[in-house]
Amino acid sequence: MGDSQYSFSLTTFSPSGKLVQIEHALTAVGSGQTSLGIKAANGVVIATEKKLPSILVDETSVRDISSLFFHKSQPFSCLLFRCHFLILFFFLNYLWQVQKIQILTPNIGVVYSGMGPDFRVLVRKSRKQAEQYHRLYKEPIPVTQLVRETAAVMQEFTQSGGVRPFGVSLLVAGYDDKGPQLYQVDPSGSYFSWKASAMGKNVSNAKTFLEKRYTDDMELDDAVHTAILTLKEGFEGQISGKNIEIGIIGADKKFRVLTSAEIDDYLAEVE
Amino acid sequence: MSIFEYNGSALIAMVGKNCFAIASDRRLGVQLQTIATDFQRIYKFHDRLFMGLSGLATDAQTLYQRLVFRHKLYQLREERDMKPETFASLVSALLYEKRFGPYFCQPVIAGLSDENKPFICTMDSIGAKELAKDFVVAGTASESLYGACEAVFKPDMEPEELFETVSQALLSSVDRDCLSGWGGHIYVVTPTEIKERILKGRMD
Numbered sequence: 001m002g003d004s005q006y007s008f009s010l011t012t013f014s015p016s017g018k019l020v021q022i023e024h025a026l027t028a029v030g031s032g033q034t035s036l037g038i039k040a041a042n043g044v045v046i047a048t049e050k051k052l053p054s055i056l057v058d059e060t061s062v063r064d065i066s067s068l069f070f071h072k073s074q075p076f077s078c079l080l081f082r083c084h085f086l087i088l089f090f091f092l093n094y095l096w097q098v099q100k101i102q103i104l105t106p107n108i109g110v111v112y113s114g115m116g117p118d119f120r121v122l123v124r125k126s127r128k129q130a131e132q133y134h135r136l137y138k139e140p141i142p143v144t145q146l147v148r149e150t151a152a153v154m155q156e157f158t159q160s161g162g163v164r165p166f167g168v169s170l171l172v173a174g175y176d177d178k179g180p181q182l183y184q185v186d187p188s189g190s191y192f193s194w195k196a197s198a199m200g201k202n203v204s205n206a207k208t209f210l211e212k213r214y215t216d217d218m219e220l221d222d223a224v225h226t227a228i229l230t231l232k233e234g235f236e237g238q239i240s241g242k243n244i245e246i247g248i249i250g251a252d253k254k255f256r257v258l259t260s261a262e263i264d265d266y267l268a269e270v271e
Numbered sequence: 272m273s274i275f276e277y278n279g280s281a282l283i284a285m286v287g288k289n290c291f292a293i294a295s296d297r298r299l300g301v302q303l304q305t306i307a308t309d310f311q312r313i314y315k316f317h318d319r320l321f322m323g324l325s326g327l328a329t330d331a332q333t334l335y336q337r338l339v340f341r342h343k344l345y346q347l348r349e350e351r352d353m354k355p356e357t358f359a360s361l362v363s364a365l366l367y368e369k370r371f372g373p374y375f376c377q378p379v380i381a382g383l384s385d386e387n388k389p390f391i392c393t394m395d396s397i398g399a400k401e402l403a404k405d406f407v408v409a410g411t412a413s414e415s416l417y418g419a420c421e422a423v424f425k426p427d428m429e430p431e432e433l434f435e436t437v438s439q440a441l442l443s444s445v446d447r448d449c450l451s452g453w454g455g456h457i458y459v460v461t462p463t464e465i466k467e468r469i470l471k472g473r474m475d
């Protein structure tokens with residue numbers, strides 16, 4: 001096709017007005033594992049498949065580390081916030097195994113579809129930006145601002161020399177003064193706010209399912225059930241707490257990843 | 272003569288009941304000569320955020336211009352006004368950036384935070400914040416101002432009473448300071464209105 005002549009250089013538009021590399025990046029996203037997010041009236045849930053490529057993969061390295069950070073009623077003073085956040089950084093860098101859902105700030109989490117290594121880079125940059133904002137204003141960064149800055153990073157890589165776009169789409173879930181929010185960020189750097197969205201392999205079926213099931217006044221628990229059902233739709237094999245990951249944030253403004261035991265409980269409710 | 276006493280200034284911010292007052296003198300001098308008697312030291316960033324800058328006038332003006340720039344960009348990006356606490360953190364960060372070549376200013380920040388609670392703070396020229404619950408003062412007349420404010424302050428004053436109190440404290444203190452005076456400029460801010468008044472005191 002005529003476009004292929006223009007796919008050698010990222011910074012060149014094709015005659016049809018597309019940047020072919022970005023199209024290819026979206027294809028990379030489309031062949032990644034399914035992930036989805038749902039915004040409820042009192043929170044947001046994001047979820048993803050976490051299928052291990054073979055039974056030889058060491059499962060214990062793929063454990064969720066949320067149990068280390070589940071602080072119950074922690075006083076939210078400035079200093080504690082900083083300590084908490086820095087400890088988070090340290091632990092996450094040390095213990096990063098294969099957890100797909102990551103925390104960006106105590107009240108913002110993110111999941112991806114596409115290339116894991118690219119995701120790691122974006123998470124690192126976003127966390128740094130969030131922390132810089134906090135250092136300047138002593139305020140947690142609003143979700144929109146963080147999404148915008150992350151999207152700006154992704155756009156940079158579509159207009160610079162010698163780099164390629166990120167092969168991930170992100171779903172950012174957060175809860176701030178404006179309430180629960182869910183954003184999708186694409187490799188091109190465009191971002192959208194969604195009530196519910198899906199990305200990755202099974203995207204069209206998942207989106208149709210979500211369109212049917214979504215209601216504006218959904219509660220967080222209903223949203224988790226809907227998320228599980230949506231993942232189940234396109235799931236090959238037996239779904240369990242070990243091969244999906246779910247992250248939620250409620251009105252307490254604390255993002256956390258559910259343990260596999262909690263996921264199994266939700267699964268039992270869904271049956 | 273210290274660089275902070277080159278131009279002369281006096282600033283007070285005081286907390287009342289769901290309101291605050293911020294007042295300054297009006298003299299601009301070059302050491303002992305008076306250059307202007309209508310110099311503006313207090314700036315409004317938005318309806319619920321005011322800042323006064325004491326110290327070297329050129330630094331005060333430049334710092335104000337930089338802050339207006341940052342605040343306008345913030346308003347455009349975040350589509351909301353800056354909270355006074357956030358603004359205070361921003362000023363502190365900006366001042367510390369120049370730690371080894373500072374702005375010779377002492378800012379006084381006063382605003383109404385989200386639940387209409389008044390917020391005041393001051394900081395030194397390199398950004399050390401001092402939050403206070405009652406009043407903050409700055410300028411060449413600051414020692415007199417501390418004494419005067421301490422003597423007349425009462426918690427939970429209504430706007431009119433607050434105005435009287437701040438005016439008395441300001442005028443009596445600048446009368447004891449040769450570098451500040453020539454009247455007073457006072458804003459009393461409530462959630463619904465901003466009252467700006469010019470005081471006439473000893474014109475020297």
